[in-house]
Amino acid sequence: MDALVESRPLRIALVGVPNCGKTALFNRLTGGRQKVANYPGVTVERREGERATADGRGLRVLDLPGTYSLNPTTLDEAITRDVLLGRLAGSAAPDLVVCVVDAVHLPIGLRLALEVKRLGLPMVLALNRMDVAKRRGVGIDIARLSTELGVAVVPTVAVRRGGADALIELLEPARWSNTRSAPPVWRQTTAEDAEQMQGDLRGLLAVTGFSAPRISPWIARIDALLLNPFAGLAILLAVLFVMFQAVFSWAAAPMDWIKNGMAALGAYTTAHLPHGPVASLLSEGVIAGAGTVLVFLPQIVILFFFILALEDSGYLPRAAYLLDRFMGSVGLSGRAFIPLLSSHACAIPGIMATRTIPNWRDRLTTIMIAPLMTCSARLPVYGLLIAALIPARHIGPFNLQGLVIFGLYAAGILSGLLVALFLKQFGGKRQYSPLMLELPDFQWPHAGNLLLGLWERVKIFVSRVGGIILALMIVLWFLSTYPMPPPGATGPAIQYSFAGKLGALLQHVFAPIGFNWQISIALVPGLAAREVAVGALGTVYAMSASGNDVSTQLEPVIAGSWSLATGCSLLAWYVFAPQCLSTLAVVKRETNSWRYPLIMATYLFALAYIAAFVTFRVMS
Amino acid sequence: MNPPLSTSDSVTNGSLALAELRRGQSAVVTGLIDTAAIDTGRGSGDSLIARLRDIGFVPGARCEVVARMWLGGDPIAVRIGGSTFALRRAEAAAVRVQLAREPAIATEALTPRASVAAA
């Protein structure tokens, strides 16, 4: 029995308040050996990693969601508490708890540590960001803290290589093997408990010599500016503006490289392979299809560069602070800002993030409008249409194309707010929803984090293009090639195929809004992923070209054959249309019923059709 | 100045609500009260009070208003215990404070250097 217990890995849980650098420490401890899944039955992420140890037993490290207290107010926090208590199915309480406390914000982290200590689990305190604390004049007597608290305390600098060494030394499994006696106990904290803990906290802080961190006057000034009602909002608008201008101007050159590369590849294929289905599959299915989507990689990278930089700097909660009043006036909770912002990368994590909104009505409203936020998958569609149809002119210092895309993003946000306002009419008595949002210290974005995040995004995008998008394009190619046209037929071969026939059928539905059959066909695979529509257009147009010259340049073809009205109508469609089945599936999961995703799909399609209709009629 | 909502509570005597402070003012927390604005029945006010306490708004804690939004300070940004939080007016109204210049009810604060010398 002993031998069995001795050989299994030591199970460690990382606990801490949000923004304490816990996740950086987790990465430092586990390196690349991480596994992310979901906790059973809920859509909360479970991050677990491994680390080898000298004695061969190894560590299993679990990164728990950040929480301010073991009295939970949201689902994430409840999970943290339940994992620590061993209540969650499939996991016993951890063998050891590492409480991560930000040395710069010692009071709030230490208070949680006191609460965790009451559980009775073996515990170790990792005092993170000690380097920053020293720089800001915070002196902490670690030895004294350790004695008074009764647990081992080690300093860590999670962002520096080797910064977690002191902690790692402490985590030798042999040390902790026989320390757990009783299972953890917990009860709801009463007012008396809270007072007692506050008393203990005061004592600890006094004894360890903690003093409030110095604030760099520069940071204080910048912060004052960012939070100023007038200057702050102006800065917010300016930042967004610059972002969208950059997405076009910075991406132009790399996009051209990729485009030319694809064109060269296509020409090579047509020239060197014998004429036949394989050559056609490669040049029209693969290169014109998936290749067209790949062209938009630079734009995605730039978009995420800004999103990640803003996230890392701590700016986003400040933007939430500035916009809270507006959100409240349309009936949205202040906590809705971050989910809606995440929806600009992808609506799915955004919808899952609405779990932090305690009020059900608010949460539902936020979920309903999340798909209206322009997600990153729409970017290739917008990019293509804008590049093809909007001239690359300058109005004053501003790039016209950048202005248009800013307008499209604004349209998404505005329509979301209007829908929220509309839904507010159906609400009952206005329940109070709390804000209580932490504004983390404003800091210069960490280059390493940024690059890592961007690299992840690149990998995700490329693997998507090479995976589902490529597969869909191959299938589309097949459906657009067969059945072959009968001998002596005129017109492009594609018209006689499955896809062509389907397109002709769908065109009846979409003709009033100005979509030709090529667009109608492209929308079908677009239901799996929005970007696919771009690839589908690429394939369909490549195959519609008669003669031997198969051009893989989609843009000039569109610019030549579409009217501005059609293009704008398609843009209007894309602002609203729920072209993503995954999103609807997530809504069903988060709301536990089919009703809401159905309502969502219906209202979004209706809005899309109406908007496209109006745009088309007005512009032609 | 808002009339205190709970007149039997000695905590409110002579104190302000955090929501009324101007930008740049420092104050010491004297207590928390359950205001009508945040309690939507079913005792939800309690969990908000508990959460306010958890993030550091306890009697004796020193806080500073870093920023106020227009139209009555909704929300405000408050620095407490070294961290900064954005609170809506209704939440800030639940925190009673005394301006730092005036003699405080509880002199033991979390952050002054004086206590280090005394320790």
Added chain:
Amino acid sequence: MSQQILVAVVVTLAATFCVWKLMPARRRLQILLALDAWSERRPGLAGWRTRWLKPRITRAGGIGCDGCDAHDPRSHRPPR
């Protein structure tokens, strides 16, 4: 002729991949579990089982279709 065969193979693989990725999560999980039970009785497949099948079973139970990696928690950036 060989061209036709090659194309047919590629298209079939692509179609299977699409169906797999786009089917609802619960159905995918059912199929994975069925595969698990089937391969349990074949010791020769043990390597494939641990390397390919098991990780997918733990990761499955995600949300909706697998059309994009949005539902995959790995693609979510952890908070700061």
